[in-house]
Amino acid sequence: MVEVRGRRIAAALLAAATVLGAGTACGIADAGEGSVADKDTLVIGVNGDQPGLGERKGGTFEGFDIDIAKEIARRLGVTGANVTFKQVTSATREKMIQDGDVDLVVASYSVTPERKVKVSFAGPYYVAHQDILVRESDAGKIRSIDDLKGRRLCRVPGSVSFPRVHDEQGVAAVPVEADGYAGCLTELTGGRLDAVSTDDLILAGLAAKASGNGPPLTIVNAPFTDEPYGVGLRKGDADGCEAVNKAITQMYQDGTAPRLLDKWFRPAGLKVTTTVPQFEGCV
Incomplete structure (x- = not known):
């Protein structure tokens, strides 16, 4: 009887040590990642x-x-x-x-x-709005998101911009792939797409960069989403x-x-x- 009880106590101690060790190891791993603070x-x-x-x-x-x-x-x-x-x-x-x-x-x-x-996200530090950038000569034809139907619209992998138009708003725009928004700008000024839809802050920067180089560009000023910029x-x-x-x-x-x-x-x-x-x- 004493021997059985001894084995039970030993087993319980071993189990407790195992749990404690696992908890300590997790604690060390978590601490190793650290907080940005x-x-x-x-x-x-x-x-x-x-x-x-x-x-x-x-x-x-x-x-x-x-x-x-x-x-x-x-x-x-x-x-x-x-x-x-x-x-x-x-x-x-x-x-x-x-x-x-x-x-x-x-x-x-x-x-x-x-x-x-x-x-995880902190912020947002700013709330932008999705809008549309077009060549100034096309401003009369593209006045809202609905006018993108059947038109060539830039799509950047990993960005929410094209899905916002095509999937969420149900506008059947034609995707034109680009690696980033600098690529979208090149395609737009080169006449290989009709519009770029993304956050208004990005569009303002693109329009400013293109100023004086190629055809004039303009923002449609028809915002259709909120985009909270988080950290x-x-x-x-x-x-x-x-x-x-x-x-x-x-x-x-x-x-x-x-x-x-x-x-x-x-x-x-x-x-x-x-x-x-x-x-x-x-x-």
């Missing part, structure tokens, strides 16, 4: 082909998203050489966050339910999300965000919103 260095994913938002020029990046990313990093206590930018695309953003290639993504990254399954970060990093939200709030309160919006988009004639957006909530 506690990092001394940050790698931030940004676009490289969106004039006015995130554009690579030589070895540097410039644009509204780049300035927003620098401000967020500074308010998290990370500055100068401790901030590194890495180019992402619409198709690679989630995987680069999940794989730890980047700590944050600030790249005209619309918050969607599908994306929230894979990553992507590792799924479950609630502390990091809250810290980034605090930084965004401060940027609107002290006038930094309105100043940056004015700097990058007022010259293109785009009317921007300068009040702090309603946050999605950190989950």
